[in-house]
Amino acid sequence: PDPWVRALATLQDAVPPRAFSEVARTLAEELGDDWRSFATVDAAPLASASIAQVHVATLADGRKIVLKVQHRRVEALIRQDLDNARYLVEYVAKHHPEHDFRPVLSEWIDETVHELDFLREAANTELVGAALEKAGARCRVPGVVREGAVRPTRRVLPLEFIDGVKPTDAAALRALGIDADALVRDLSEAFATQIMKEGRFNADPHPGNILVEKTTGTAVLLDFGLTKVLPEPVRVSVSRLVVAAAEHDAAGVVRAIRELALEEMIGGRRLDSSEALDMAQFLFRDASGPRVRS
Numbered sequence: 001p002d003p004w005v006r007a008l009a010t011l012q013d014a015v016p017p018r019a020f021s022e023v024a025r026t027l028a029e030e031l032g033d034d035w036r037s038f039a040t041v042d043a044a045p046l047a048s049a050s051i052a053q054v055h056v057a058t059l060a061d062g063r064k065i066v067l068k069v070q071h072r073r074v075e076a077l078i079r080q081d082l083d084n085a086r087y088l089v090e091y092v093a094k095h096h097p098e099h100d101f102r103p104v105l106s107e108w109i110d111e112t113v114h115e116l117d118f119l120r121e122a123a124n125t126e127l128v129g130a131a132l133e134k135a136g137a138r139c140r141v142p143g144v145v146r147e148g149a150v151r152p153t154r155r156v157l158p159l160e161f162i163d164g165v166k167p168t169d170a171a172a173l174r175a176l177g178i179d180a181d182a183l184v185r186d187l188s189e190a191f192a193t194q195i196m197k198e199g200r201f202n203a204d205p206h207p208g209n210i211l212v213e214k215t216t217g218t219a220v221l222l223d224f225g226l227t228k229v230l231p232e233p234v235r236v237s238v239s240r241l242v243v244a245a246a247e248h249d250a251a252g253v254v255r256a257i258r259e260l261a262l263e264e265m266i267g268g269r270r271l272d273s274s275e276a277l278d279m280a281q282f283l284f285r286d287a288s289g290p291r292v293r294s
Helices: 002-013 020-037 074-095 102-114 118-135 170-175 180-198 232-246 250-259 262-266 273-283
Strands: 052-058 064-070 156-160 200-202 210-213 219-221 227-229
Touching (some): 020 064, 020 156, 118 200, 180 232, 232 273
Antiparallel strands (some): 052 064
């Protein structure tokens, strides 16, 4: 329902922010006295989400950047939440074996903990950005700022400031003359490059993690805290599944599903070619809502 969608959308980038005094303490702990080398740091956050909030800052030479600063004590809270989730899933699996979600939860926990390490996020941002640039994608990522005292740490990530609008803001896209269909194609190609060619992709592509740059109309991907890296055999099998589904190649779909062990996720039952093709078409169905028209 629309009211639920609107309420949940605030979690993308409009979570109630922490006090700037907490942000300043984290900056001092992570950067030492060097954090005072910024010409300015806006006290009011540009955006705030569950793990961190983003503040606009100005370097000594006048350039504008953003600082992603992790919320204090959030790591302990997240680890406690994950322990609680593990307990509940273990209980369900024990009493209702047909609903055993432990493998799914295990992967989710591993990836969630990675989101707390901004050094890892900085590296993934740069790796995906280089891959998109090499592929000639019409999509990019913010540059990671590494200049003198300004550098990524485990809880602070300095990034290029992007002046943009959300891809769901239809009025803003129209005002900028953005072709919405072309924008969707650019994003689709960028994610195809990440997943099927590079095997390293932004695994959290909600509208709060995408901007359309005002000056160029280019899509910019944000927040690589949740970045999934696919082993080479998995990357190849995922690519095979996509191609086979697009070509209605039932035998190819069956092969890819078995390579990916997807049958194990539905109780280990072997699928015939018709069922496999139905599964693939469901996975790649058009689940979008009303389209944004430019």
